[in-house]
Amino acid sequence: MGADPDPGGRLPLRLAQRPEQLRASVEDNLRSLGVDRLAVVNLRRLDTGPGLRPEGDQVVDLDDQLAAMTALRDEGKIGAIGLSSVTLDGLRRALPAGVVCVQNAYSLVSRDDEDMLRLCAAEGIAWVPFFPLGGAVPGLPKATDEPVVHAVAESLGATPSQVGLAWLLHHAPNALLIPGTANTAHLEANIAVSEIALDAETLATLDGVESRSNEVPIG
Numbered sequence: 001m002g003a004d005p006d007p008g009g010r011l012p013l014r015l016a017q018r019p020e021q022l023r024a025s026v027e028d029n030l031r032s033l034g035v036d037r038l039a040v041v042n043l044r045r046l047d048t049g050p051g052l053r054p055e056g057d058q059v060v061d062l063d064d065q066l067a068a069m070t071a072l073r074d075e076g077k078i079g080a081i082g083l084s085s086v087t088l089d090g091l092r093r094a095l096p097a098g099v100v101c102v103q104n105a106y107s108l109v110s111r112d113d114e115d116m117l118r119l120c121a122a123e124g125i126a127w128v129p130f131f132p133l134g135g136a137v138p139g140l141p142k143a144t145d146e147p148v149v150h151a152v153a154e155s156l157g158a159t160p161s162q163v164g165l166a167w168l169l170h171h172a173p174n175a176l177l178i179p180g181t182a183n184t185a186h187l188e189a190n191i192a193v194s195e196i197a198l199d200a201e202t203l204a205t206l207d208g209v210e211s212r213s214n215e216v217p218i219g
């Protein structure tokens with residue numbers, strides 16, 4: 001929650017950050033899905049990572065949003081709260097509300113959030129990165145552009161995308177992968193990533209890939 005579809009708009013999404021808009025978005029989703037409860041809802045902040053930045057009445061304090069989210073959870077309309085595009089400070093502030101997952105842009109080539117990842121692991125919070133291979137929008141680095149990733153892929157008989165995803169699973173024990181794909185072969189390859197073992201030397205090699213910032217504006 002935090003943005004609603006805007007078909008025909010300049011961008012396909014329009015910000016909906018205000019507490020009453022979060023509630024309306026949840027209720028709209030309940031209606032359209034025909035369910036009584038959404039198991040987990042990510043509050044999509046706009047504090048960090050690639051994407052839009054809020055202006056005007058869309059600049060909303062995190063505490064006000066958490067109050068709306070916890071009220072929805074108390075009412076049983078949502079089961080649990082996640083956060084997306086949040087800063088480390090924001091996550092720390094939100095911990096007392098109970099956060100089950102964090103969804104920031106993160107990949108082998110964009111590792112701005114190592115401290116947050118450690119905090120999530122310590123707090124038992126799932127790390128569910130979007131753009132897990134990087135490069136989903138112009139200007140962002142791609143894991144599959146790295147020569148080292150190709151070399152490791154060749155040595156393992158895997159694809160470069162599989163290596164980028166396998167690195168995430170090895171790097172973060174609390175990582176859950178959500179790579180998007182419209183290609184069946186890619187889907188099968190992504191499922192098979194759980195069977196790829198990276199030894200310590202290979203992991204160290206991949207850890208040596210340079211991390212670059214995720215701060216790419218969209219819009």
Ligand SMILES: NC(=O)c1ccc[n+]([C@@H]2O[C@H](COP(=O)([O-])OP(=O)(O)OC[C@H]3O[C@@H](n4cnc5c(N)ncnc54)[C@H](OP(=O)(O)O)[C@@H]3O)[C@@H](O)[C@H]2O)c1
Pocket residue numbers: 044084085103129130131132133134136159161162178179180181182183185186187189190
């Ligand atoms: N919280 C947020 O702000 C935010 C933002 C963006 C996305 N998300 C979420 O993140 C998830 C994934 O998002 P996404 O699909 O936009 O981005 P993505 O996972 O970063 O990128 C998908 C791209 O990777 C390619 N790909 C996937 N698997 C591959 C493989 N094995 N080999 C080669 N290419 C591969 C896909 O191409 P093919 O179709 O050709 O495989 C597609 O171009 C979704 O659940 C989405 O809702 C959240």
